[in-house]
């Protein structure tokens with residue numbers, strides 16, 4: 001059980017999640033991608049959405065690995081107010097944090113040499129909800145949800 | 152150390168060999184092939200002869216696996232009377248033995264369903280010397296040598 | 303063989319590369335190395351990447367593929383990405399990612415046609 | 422994916438199969454299954470086995486390859502074995518083994534030519 005309350009007073013409890021995946025090395029990215037993909041499939045998400053979700057996990061876990069060295073990817077199934085099923089992906093790390101979150105979420109901004117800077121903005125575009133909490137020197141949390149479509 | 156004297160009074164001492172490889176399952180065939188191949192290469196055999204030697208090991212180890220279930224492939228470097236370098240491959244098993252050795256070495260004879268019956272005869276054609284000792288109910292030994300060619 | 307992550311088939315002046323492995327970061331970097339080495343060794347004038355088996359292409363993989371294509375171009379070699387899965391194409395489009403420096407085709411046949419016309 | 426031992430590329434009505442793995446008994450049997458399945462699924466009229474990376478073909482592997490080719494033929498599909506290593510060809514010849522039911526070619530281009538002429 002990991003309880004976190006230190007990033008902008010935001011609290012994460014990994015016990016609330018169906019799936020908790022440690023990201024420590026590059027190889028963990030592929031594992032996380034695969035695990036969350038299977039989880040989404042099992043919960044009846046369409047193939048198009050499964051592809052999006054896998055891509056989101058790929059982006060968020062790479063950011064953890066690249067900028068914070070280690071952290072967690074968590075996933076859970078939720079029920080929205082309107083009875084909809086949602087899949088939530090949460091990425092959490094205790095890395096350096098992001099100075100200007102606005103800028104980081106703007107497509108095209110990157111602090112990497114070989115990168116497009118389209119990761120976070122891409123995730124926001126793929127998912128139905130997107131929230132990022134980051135504090136310099138403390139870490140970063142990204143919380144994002146996608147609705148299960150029935151058509 | 153395995154000393155064997157039970158097949159037609161023929162004695163094999165695995166301590167005399169540079170390489171002794173257990174054959175117990177199909178996967179061991181590829182390993183034996185690779186190990187003897189490396190050994191032949193290291194001892195200066197030409198690529199053409201290395202290919203032949205690997206093929207010989209493949210045939211003999213498959214026969215062990217297929218007809219006797221388990222056995223050994225051994226290999227060693229030897230010096231011929233004329234100063235030539237030889238590579239000897241020995242296949243040994245305590246399987247059912249071969250009733251009619253003459254017939255078994257004749258190309259085209261096989262007791263398998265899906266097989267050409269060109270294994271033992273092929274080995275004999277590829278190598279410079281070939282000897283087979285087999286006793287029903289006791290087992291089979293194949294000893295075969297190839298000269299290192301300097302051209 | 304350890305640094306070869308994909309099989310590469312030479313046909314005419316072209317290389318056909320079926321990518322039938324998961325593209326993680328390490329793999330995609332090895333893929334880049336292997337491709338550039340083979341383009342140079344075989345003096346290839348075109349390379350066709352068959353990505354029909356690849357079910358995730360994210361921003362970094364896109365970046366490396368485009369970068370590889372740019373390097374190939376500098377070596378006189380065009381790149382065609384062939385049989386991208388519709389869901390993968392959709393995801394890339396929605397993220398605002400465009401594969402740069404590459405042609406795209408729906409089949410190996412049309413990929414070859416594109417390369418033939420460029421020659 | 423576990424039963425797929427080789428990548429298979431479809432070009433026109435043909436399958437191109439680069440065999441870039443060691444052929445042991447288990448692998449060669451999986452290869453046979455995979456090939457026959459894909460010939461049937463893709464209605465292939467020709468299959469090209471690129472064996473340039475294979476450095477041992479013994480009597481059993483020969484048997485399975487010839488058997489596969491015969492089964493393919495029964496399904497209306499010709500088999501070309503392409504780029505066999507000279508040392509492997511020599512060894513087979515010396516053993517008195519002939520690959521049955523297959524055509525042989527030195528390059529992918531001539532393999533395609535053979536199949537085109539058979540059509």
Ligand SMILES: Nc1ncnc2c1ncn2[C@@H]1O[C@H](COP(=O)(O)OP(=O)(O)O)[C@@H](O)[C@H]1O
Nearest residue numbers: 063067097104110111115116117118119120140
């Ligand atoms: N977990 C994180 N920790 C610290 N900084 C991050 C993290 N994730 C993203 N960033 C910052 O946000 C920028 C934009 O991220 P992103 O859109 O994913 O693109 P990219 O990773 O390609 O640069 C990164 O360049 C980096 O500076």
Ligand SMILES: Nc1ncnc2c1ncn2[C@@H]1O[C@H](COP(=O)(O)OP(=O)(O)O)[C@@H](O)[C@H]1O
Nearest residue numbers: 214218248255261262266267268269270271291
């Ligand atoms: N180690 C062995 N133990 C018992 N029988 C053997 C052994 N090796 C070969 N044989 C017999 O000799 C026959 C001919 O062997 P071979 O020429 O290698 O062809 P194949 O294995 O294809 O039949 C086999 O069918 C089998 O009956």
